[in-house]
Amino acid sequence: MRKHAKKDRQRLLVETIERNPFTTDDMLATQFNVSVQTIRLDRMEIGIPELRKRVEDVANRQFQNEVRSLPLEDIIGDVIDLELDKRAISIFTIEEEHVFQRNKIARGHYLFAQANSLAVAVMGSDSALTAQANVKFVKSAQLGDRVICKVKVDEKSIGHTIRIVKVESYVDNHVVLKGTFEMYPEADSQE
Numbered sequence: 001m002r003k004h005a006k007k008d009r010q011r012l013l014v015e016t017i018e019r020n021p022f023t024t025d026d027m028l029a030t031q032f033n034v035s036v037q038t039i040r041l042d043r044m045e046i047g048i049p050e051l052r053k054r055v056e057d058v059a060n061r062q063f064q065n066e067v068r069s070l071p072l073e074d075i076i077g078d079v080i081d082l083e084l085d086k087r088a089i090s091i092f093t094i095e096e097e098h099v100f101q102r103n104k105i106a107r108g109h110y111l112f113a114q115a116n117s118l119a120v121a122v123m124g125s126d127s128a129l130t131a132q133a134n135v136k137f138v139k140s141a142q143l144g145d146r147v148i149c150k151v152k153v154d155e156k157s158i159g160h161t162i163r164i165v166k167v168e169s170y171v172d173n174h175v176v177l178k179g180t181f182e183m184y185p186e187a188d189s190q191e
Helices: 006-019 025-032 036-046 051-063 108-121
Strands: 078-083 087-093 127-137 146-153 163-171 174-186
Touching: 006 025, 006 036, 025 036, 078 108, 087 108, 108 127, 108 146, 108 163, 108 174, 146 174
Parallel strands: none
Antiparallel strands: 078 087, 087 146, 127 174, 146 163, 163 174
16 A cells, blocks of 8 residues: 555545544554554644544534433443434443552453443433343453443333333443343422
């Protein structure tokens, strides 16, 4: 693969990130056949924020008026897709404060919190409570991993007092957590 001139690479970098703001620096470095450091320097020079900030900006713009059951800042991870009472997806990057220091494995309560807060967020009511959760940790997540959590509201449960939300969390297409949450959406206050 041939390398692009700096100006061309930066133009293509902007186009690539506009198409997919969730593209990592590693992916970009591979795509443009340069080092990750070169991509970081290019991003800084042309004013493109790091992945975490891009994801946060997209989530805040897109979902700030949709999520009703809790504030966006209370959701663990960054929401990247949401259809109330149907499905949602979030991304959570495991950082130093989320791991056991001895082995750099993510503490389970962070993975659970990502799944639980997304299950609450997908509810189309003003508030929602977790009535019961049944989760299984399938594989460990490590420092630096990007955990993608997907929740789906079971269609059979819509309109009932308890709504069933199925959850799966992935790292590099490998399931790390899966389970079912029974959610109790509180009645919307209409006075």
